[in-house]
Amino acid sequence: MREVKVDLGEKSYSIYIGYGLEEELQAFVRRAGFSPKALLVTDTNVGPLYGSKVKKLLQAAGLQVEIAQVPAGESSKCLAVAEGLYTKAIELGLDRKSPIFALGGGVVGDLAGFIAATYMRGVPFVQLPTSLLAQVDSSVGGKVAVNHALGKNLIGAFYQPKAVFMDLALMKTLPKREIYTGLGEIIKYGIIYDAEFFAFLEQNQQAVLSLEPEAATHMIARSCEIKAAVVSQDEQEAGLRRILNFGHTMAHAIEKETGYVRYNHGEAVAIGMAGAADISVQLGLLPADAAARVNRLIAALHLPVQAEGCTVEAMYKDIFHDKKTVGGKVNWVLMTGIGTVISRNDVPEEVVKRAMAARISR
Template sequence: MKTVTVQLGERAYPIHIGEDALQQLPGLIEASGQRGAVGIVTDSNVGPLYAAQVEALAAGTGRRVITHAFQAGEDQKRLARVEEICGTFLEAGLDRASLFIALGGGVVGDVAGYAAASFMRGVPFIQIPTTIIAQVDSSVGGKTGVNHPLGKNTIGAFHQPNGVLIDLRMLGSLPDRELRAGLSEAIKHGIIADEALFAYMESNAAAILSGDRAALVYPVERSCEIKAAVVAEDEHEHGARANLNYGHTFGHAIEAVTAYKKFLHGEAISLGMCAAGHLSEALGMVGPDFVARQRACFEAYGLPVVWPELPVEETLAAMTKDKKARAGTLKFIVAARMGEVVQRTDIAPESVRAALEAIRG
């Protein structure tokens, strides 16, 4: 088993990665200092597969264990679910001495993390991520929250977990499309911070996609290391943490104009990174070889690299709306070379439009 530490002083926490990672759960529960009951949050797909194992490990510490499962899906990432989770746990007598466990993908992690941040004004929680997106990205870093009809992730809190337990065997039950989409975030970590990771993703697509766990260990570990380092440097995204959003300004707008239905998050981000690559090239930051290399890698994972029906003006409007909602400037993360990105706020709308045109194929 490998352990990566998120260095946040007194709030530092471990990410345990390996087949015996779950065995660390009782120790993490004890180390939290919480003596009360344990509330597990999961969804309707993950619960039947893995909840019993997690319940047994938590119950082994002598604590009462209550599980709340909600219907799987991004459309469930809303305040109503947080209220229901709190309701189940209040009825079961959970209190300030309790601890939550998020068992599932990014949706469960975000909803359960936000419920933990809010319940009794905040109780500790442990992340057990079960999708590749959650294992390489969302379970690390403490961003929690839900969507509002007027915007994705617009209600939330920073609430760091007490620990993250990653068992790659859980990916065995993940649908193939979810696996491919999630891997776009691991490829992204290579593009923004580590050319060697990108090269590994380039060379090992077949083994990774075949479900070979040995091939997945390195990208999961390295992604966690990269994200942990960025979060330790800039927990609340005042600077370097925004680099993790490479491709996301474009990708979020693509998700918005498709009402979050056509593409999975990782697929929209693949398209977004292709657009960001074209933008980087137009700015003279990288050459056409960079754009081609990125594209070939996404293609090797079956990720979308062009979308001929892309509604350019609508997508531009979605970006502007997002900017207004966040009362900020439109920030683009552009590539300086493979393994390094920079932040730019001086991008002309014509350049953004041209980048969107470029991914229409």
Template sequence: MQVRVDTPGGAYPIHIAAGRLDELAHSIPDDATAVALVTNDTVSALYGTRARAALAASGKPVHVIELPDGEGHKTWETLNRIFDALLVAQLDRKAVLVALGGGVVGDVCGFAAACYMRGVRFVQAPTTLLAQVDSSVGGKTAINHPLGKNMIGAFYQPLAVEIDTDVLATLPPREVSAGLAEVIKYGMIADAPFFDWCEAHAQALRALDPEAVRHAIRRSCEIKARVVSRDERDVGLRAILNFGHTFGHAIESGLGYGQWLHGEAVGCGMVMAAELSVRACGLDAAVVERIRSLVAAIGCPVRAPDLGVDRWLDLMRVDKKVEGRVIRYVLLPALGRADVQGVDDDLVRPLLASGRLIEGR
């Protein structure tokens, strides 16, 4: 199964299949001089030997760069560990980096590829559901800053995205739920019938039913590829992919990176954004309840931590969609349609004090 991404920064395939990890050598160009396999200690223990053997079939020397696991390590220090390893190994501009892991590995490895020698090629081999349907596709690479998530990075497209659906079998249930938050997002913003399908198959998806998972990954990648192809650099349409993320990133920053998984924060953030959509652009309240129910059904929280109203607003102002200190939110005029608009803080404050949305209120 293949989905194509076409952008000014590069056109590439997304391959989706069981056992795709064993085919990684096919994504290494003939003129590559070496391969750097960038992974973390958790994924390395599970799939590092297998991935290294697959890449060695390309006939290129393979260097393994193992990073610590977790969102808290999406930092300058981790980025420099990659640069140090590349320089010690004396890899040149024709080396290819391969990101084997979840969104943190993919983002940091991609950013390293964008910067090393002003740009070397890289391949995404995502091992979490969230990375397979979201972060590995579209060329967004970044590290976090203490003051904001993904605030330092680059747009840099991979050579290919290699999605092996078999690796999802080793994901903890919490990681599966976090990935499903990004799956159901695509139905909310761009495909109401897909949202209906997700409602009907929520339990099959949580159980990682192979047929359901393949369909969910394919459809999610198709929607993201279509959006990214029309707006590679996030200056217009692509912003709709951040539905729920303004609230979600505030949760992650406010609690400390890693306390909630990214998908958990986004799932809760989508409920909050849906509630705001009722007030700001007339979304039917019945749709909000469907969204709340589906977020809960996939296993994500639907009530946010109590960060304090002013703290919430301060955190959300550290967002790439902010213009002139006005926070711009991705909202839903209707299920399957998304728009971006500035919303006055006075309309948001009641939500941030609501017992329906905030724990302990």
């Protein structure tokens, strides 16, 4: 087992990474000081596989657990589904020390975290991410949210979990596409922070794709270490944390234009990273061969570098609804090398549109 600590003073917590974490989870619950009533939020994909098992584990640790199962998919990350969960929490009599557990991927984590942050102005929250994407991205860092019809993650909060348990044994039921989407975010960490980690992904492609235990543990732990290091220095995205948004500005536009159904998040991020690398080259910030390395690794890990079903004009309009846009200026995270990035809000419209055009497949 690997333990990664997120250092946020009184809000610090640990991420536990390994195979078979039942005893660690139960020991944590017993010492946490929670009220006995708890809510376990999951979805229609993960719930039937692991819901009852996790419920029994938590009950054996002394909790009275009820399961709330939401429909799988991005459409559940909305205020209507959130209201149903609030109703369930009230009917169950959850109090301010009643924990909410999120068992599932990023949608479940974001939704359950948003409920935990706002129910009674905040109750304890524990992440049990089951997808590779959630393990390396949304479960770490305390950003919780629901979507609005006009944009993704526009209604949310910064709210840290009490702990994160990543049992890698649960990934054995993940479809291949879900593995690939997690790799999109993992590639990002190498690009923004760690050239050696990027090289590790290049040199161990087969072990990475097949989630061999040693490679899987290393890449998940290293991704969490990088995110924890960034979040510890900038919890609420005042500066440094913006680098975690590399590839996301264009990605969110692609997701919106394709109705959040054609591409999952990691796929959209992969296309967005290729787009951001393109912008970086156009501005003279990045050598073309470094952008080529990014594109090669994305493709080698079974991720797209172009999108279908988008137009440049619609995508360009969408980026101004992105929450990273301030005062009408889009904050782009751009590469200066493998492992180093900067933030710029002065990228010319024609440069952005040229990069977007290159990301749309004909």
